[in-house]
Amino acid sequence: MSQSIEVALRTLLAVLVLFLLTKLLGKRQISQLSFFEYITGITIGSLAAYVSMDLDSMWHLGLISLVVWVLVSFLIEILQMKSKVFRDWVDGKGTILIKDGKIMEDNLKKERLTTDELLEQLRKKNIFKAADVEFAVMEPSGEINVLATKENQPLTPKHLGIKVGPEQEPQTVIMDGKMLDEPLATIGLSREWLYTELEKIGATLENVFVGQVDSYGQLYVDLYDDQLKVPQPQLKATLLATLKKCEADLELYGLTTKDETTKQMYEQCSRKLQRVITEIRPLLVS
Template sequence: MPSWIEVIIRSTLLILGLFFITKLLGKKQLSKLSFFEYILGITVGDIAGTLSMDIELHVINGVVSILIWTLFPIIISIFSLKSKKFRDIVEGKATTFIQDGKILEENLRNEKYSTDELLEQLRKRDVFNVSDVEFAILETNGELSVLLKKEMQAVKWGDLFPDGSSDKVPLTVIMDGTYLNETIYSAGYSIDWIRNKLKLKCANVEDVFLGQVDSSGNLYLDYYDDDKQQ
């Protein structure tokens, strides 16, 4: 068989294989990539490109290598969905950069983030004064989330009927059917208080996928069973 025909066959099969792998990994891989996912994409692409062009390489060895690199993140994703602690180790935690209009310099240093980089990210969100920011949080994917102070936000329907309360970031108190004790107690609440809220809603913590408490003390629940009413 001529070498150019073998290259065409190899390339076609690898393209189809990579398409299948992308579908298998899910849509998350198409959005913001984590550090490990970025390395995975480069490595798998390099293996596929080398395998398609170098006809002296054994196809089976290359396919095995690609499968190993593909299965590893799938296994990590499965464990991450089952364990919050494992997910924190692999993906890290969000870091607060600005709180109540004040820059938390120590958090910037821990994330190797310069002041210029922070100001640049704020300007991309049309924020030019740090004092206008209520919260700025660096997410685990490297994206900076910004919450402006209430007086600096665009006018909403609720602003026409102010109750005098300031906006606060909702606290996640339940995740994957488990109480987040550290968050609950650091916010001044207790497990018993959350349990009483659950009783009022006739809900069990094991049935809750996500639970958040807003600044007014209201508990929002998202159930595993999507048909269950709030």
């Protein structure tokens, strides 16, 4: 066997083994790395290269070393899940960098972080003054997370006392012009419903790049042809407007009728419908 073929076969073997062992370690190994995981990643890469390129007769020892490294890493991950003390020892703890708008200089020195680097990380969080930070911590992964002061936090409906409807994850029912049956079944809809909705907006299944249904049963599509304009669903807005019209009509009937009993009935129905509109409005304006 020629050396080039041997190297190619070993490389394929190393890729296969590395893929299987990485699957064993889980997604954490490819996310933010701890110190040990960083070392493990470098070592595993070096061992995989050794298995691929070393042409002597001892190359199989690299596979043994690769397996041992992965097993040790897997064991450490299990111990980290079982023991917080061990987890803190391996990964380390978060370091407070800013508290009540005051920079903790000693902690900056401990983490070997310069003031310029800290301010750069704050700017990435859209904060340009350290005084606007209530709390900032450097996580064991090295990422800096920031809590802005109350007056500098984004305004939310909760701050205004406004209730909004619950939002569930949208289901992707069309992808690359193909209908996906499983997401449709998850939200209790059928193929016939989807074809009807596509017909309403004048789109064909084959021309839809991505189609998603929100938690309120409204279909949103992105077409392959970007020149075509797709009307946005207006079902919720139409329903709210219809309810308001009904409520206004009841008030009008109550004002125009001369019969006292009928007048009270209209006014009572109008108040009940007004309460219903108030309760469901968050669901219809979200």
